[in-house]
Amino acid sequence: MNDKMFNELLESVKQAGDIRKGKRKTSGYTVIEEPDVAAIREKYDMTQQKFSSLLGISVGTLRNWEQGRRKPQGPAKVLLKIAEKRPEAILESLR
Amino acid sequence: MNDKMFNELLESVKQAGDIRKGKRKTSGYTVIEEPDVAAIREKYDMTQQKFSSLLGISVGTLRNWEQGRRKPQGPAKVLLKIAEKRPEAILESLR
């Protein structure tokens, strides 16, 4: 991956961040992106135990997320997106 | 990626978790894996601003990490590892 590509990607990340914070609007309505943790986990047929160790959190915390008592923030949300779209990237980088 | 492969990877993740928690030892000594945040960031020649938005944290938090006032935990550590080994996975999953 070259620098130009890298910076273009970074720029889009920055914009996504702005949208998230409400500084910028998407066409029409504001997007609230609360990840559906249980859905992502079940997509890969994993137990809470396994999924939590994949994310580097305790089972209790995962349960807090799935049950809506707590909300995953910043890095956890990013990680969940990766888990959703590229789970192997997590697995491989943890090896 | 098939299920077998996926589960093998998961197993190795689980073991890594055990090592981290001190339940299991590596050959001889225990591994303490504190990520060198500044080093990872500089590897890609990014400003704190950009790197922080990549990780989904505030610049202040990134500074806390780099200056050793706070330590990134769980999900953030996992994300840093991905940032170190597969930065494009983060960028692409955030698009």
Add this chain to the structure above:
DNA sequence: AGAAAAAGTACGTCTATGACGTATAATCTA
């Protein structure tokens, strides 16, 4: 070279998250 802007150091304070524990319910599976 000198001013202005950007990037980074350093730290005080508050709040919500993450961890832990306990009790209970649902779901496999042998």
Add this chain to the structure above:
DNA sequence: TAGATTATACGTCATAGACGTACTTTTTCT
């Protein structure tokens, strides 16, 4: 159907992450 595994639900506490402020260093531009 009994036991084990998996998941729901929630009380409590410690600390990370966010925010603000002040100052220093580095980069950029005229």
